[in-house]
Amino acid sequence: MATFQLELVSPEKLLLSRPVEMVVIPAAEGEMGVLPGHAPMIVALRGGTIRVTEGGRDTDRLFVAGGFAEVTPERVTILADEATPVAELSKAEADRRIATAEAAYNAAAMDTPEKRDAAMATLLAMRAMREVAEAA
Template sequence: MATMRLEFVAQDHSVFSGDVTAVQAPGAEGQLGILPKHAPLMTVLSPGEVVVQREGAEPLYFAVSGGWMEVRPDQVTILARTAERSDQIDAARAEAARARAAQLLAQGIRRDQRALVELSLKRQIVRLRVSGRRRGWYGPTASESDTQTKIE
């Protein structure tokens, strides 16, 4: 099976470096699927889930809070603002942060703070979804869906 090199770094650490068979990432205009020999491109990453497929191994799941991705036929480079692997996310802490952000939005906050709180809420929902991958859970809870509806 064809592979490509993935160099995945966050601001403060190397996240993953190795040969992969596919990468899925949250591009600015939707989810991107990258395979070896993909046409070159550069894109902004939105907060979301990065999935790394390796030959003969289980996929790796990461929560990212945005960044950049460069694709060349034989290499993908991801520069993320923050990145956490699914097994490194503290789900209880992410849920507490999600609840705080949702509460702030429900109470009403100043316009200049609203975008930051909405971004925090989205980041926590992504972290919860990605942390759920290791437990076999793949979607938002009812409360997360309700909160997502409120911010749209």
């Protein structure tokens, strides 16, 4: 089957760089599957799971808290705010981060709409992290 180059980069390091058959990313508008030859685009990511397919089966599952993805016919580059293999997620850590995000959102109640939106996006990403951790 045809492949394309997938690169997943977090602020800390390059997490993944190899040819893959398909990747499903948590785009802001909904789950988005990418195959070789996909139309070029740049999409915002929400908190959710990236699923990598090779050899007809899912080989990697990583949680991302947000970021952007650049899609071209030959390559997908994901710039993640934070990325963690699903197997390493902890429900207790997700709960702690939800409490922190809720406090930040409440503190932003009288702030600018942009800061409130950013705080809400963080809170939603942490809730998605807990859902993924519970399902893992």
